Amino acid sequence: MKNSYPITKVYTWCIALVFFTMPCFGQNVAINEDGSLPNPKAILDVKSYSKGILIPRMSTNDRLGILAPTGLLVFDSTTMSFWYSIGQDTGTIWKNLVTERGWSLRGNRGESDYFLGTTNNKPLQIRVNNRPAGEIQLSRMNTYWGYEAGVRNSSYTGDTSGYGNTATGYRCLYFNSTGYSNSASGAYSLNLNTIGHSNTASGAHSLQNNWLGNSNSAFGVMALYENNSGTFNTASGIYSMQNNTTGSYNTAIGNHALFSNVGGSYNTAIGSDANVASVVSNATAIGYGAVVNASNKVRIGNPTVTVIEGQVPFTVPSDGRFKFQVKEDVKGLDFILQLRPVTYQFDVKRFETQIGRSDNKEIKQENTEMEAAYKEATGIRRSGFIAQEVEKAAAASGYNFSGIIQPKTAQEHYSLSYEAFVVPLVKAVQELSKEQQRLIAAQKQKIEEQDKKIIALQQQLDEIKKLLLKSK
Known part of the structure; x- marks a missing residue:
């Protein structure tokens, strides 16, 4: 009985504490130290400024x-x-x-089995401002890295029919839907591509407008920028093939190479600003500023080039097994004697304007070194013919001379193949040789006839001598 009072007192205080610290309001319960009612939306409202919940x-x-x-x-x-x-x-x-x-935002301690990714066949996504900024897809083998890269071909939009694509850069491959096996690196590269496949674009805005073209390779800022349906083109260098739209099977290597080509195909340009002047095909330009202005033509060097050198001469296939309709109708002296050999100087700058090299504003401002080259090339005193005069001589002699390259458009120019003059020159020599042989034969016959006369006269003299001797 002596110890019962403290125990009773303890129970009384416990019951009072429960009523004070756990006020009930309907089915809501509050546990706190200030006697506040529970939040009506919470079935249990716990509040403390110095204690926690121990799970x-x-x-x-x-x-x-x-x-x-x-x-x-x-x-x-x-x-x-x-x-x-x-x-x-x-x-x-x-x-x-x-x-x-x-993973902590402040770094993590690495372990052998740690990784960042998924454990099932679901894409790994990265977003910025809740917009796609990176995605790796296993099912379609697509890899995108960069803000809105491949957004139309990502799980963000649900359109994942394109496969095997890789995009790195802001909005590259943005509109791709069914295109496959494309690689884009650089802001806006292959941006408009939708169904084109097997394209490679490296450099900001490279192949930006391509949507249908296949198997193109562009390396450099703005390379193949305007291409939309051209196929099998290779462009390497800043602004190379920038304006090509539908041309195919072209190769451009160098800054602004094939810059002006739009719809031409099978062209090759190697060298900074190597170009074609119009819509041509199967043309080749080699060297800085070399420009081709006609199809099926090769140009080496720009107009300031003064020497083209090689250890061996150029050759032309000349196998008789492939030649047909062979005729001996080459004109010799009739053609050669009408030619006017001259010396002259050549206005290389005016020539460049004529062939249209200056499509690109950046190459109009030549440096002092090139200005010196222009001056040197223009100052050379050259020997040769004037193509228009050769054309008239050939027409007057009835000779279909292959050494004249006639322009087909106002932008093109006359050219001469000087090696072609060898053939009529040989013919002229042969004609001279025949004439010489005829003259020699005629002279020989004349001499023989004179010899016969001399012999006859000698015989007559001998007869006269005999008669004189007898008369004595």
Whole structure:
């Protein structure tokens, strides 16, 4: 009886404390130190400024032994992390509260089994401002990195029919839908591509407007920028083939190479500003500023080039097995004697204007070194013929001379193949040789006839001598 009062007092204070610290309002319960009512939206409202809630702690084995209802939360002292159950099948399914191993924004301690990614066949996505900024797709083998890169071909829009694409850069391959095996690197590269496939673009705005073209390769800022349906083109160099739209099978290597080509095909340009002057095909320009203004033509060097050198001469196929309709109708002296050999100087700058090299504004401003080259090339005193005069001589002699390259358009120019003059020169020599042989034969016959006369006269003299001797 002596000890009952303190125990009774303790129980009384406990009951009072519960009523003070756990006010009830309907089915809401509050646990606090200030006696405030629970939030009406919370079934349990806990408030404290110096204490926390201690979740049940147990080992992994203990946790796995619980047939837990969905939502049960425990702290696993083995993994040192919180786990919650999401339901039961044959046993409780547990999930780590931090989704396996969480990555800290301040860095992480690496382990051999750590990785950043997915554990199922779902794309790995990265977003900025809730817009796609990176995605790796396993099912379609697409890889995109950069703000809105490949956005139309990503799981963000749900259109993933294109496959095997790789994009790195702002809005590259932005509109791609069904195109496949494309590689884009650089802002806006292959931006408008939709169904084109097997294209490679490296450099800001390279192949930006391509949507249908296939198997193109562009390396350099703005390379193949306007191409939309051209195929099998290769452009390497800043602004190379920038204006090509439908031309195919072209190769351009160098700054602004094939800059003016729009729809021409099978052209090759090697060298900075090597170009074609109009819509031509199967043309080749080699060297800085070399410009071809006609189809099926090769140009080496710009107009300031003064020497083209090689250890061996150029050759032309001349196998009789491939020649047909062979005729001996070459004109010799009739053609050669009408030619006017002259010396002259050549206005290389005016020539460049004529062939249209200056499509690109940047190459109009030549440096002092090139100005000196222009001056030197213009100052050379050259020997040769004037093509228009050769053309008249050939027409007057009835000779279809292959050494004259006649212009087909106002922008093209006359050219002469000086090696072609060898053939009529040989013919002229042959004609001279025949004439000489005829003259020699005639002279020989005349001499022989004179010899016969001399012999006859000698015989007559001998007869006269004999008669004189007899008369004595």
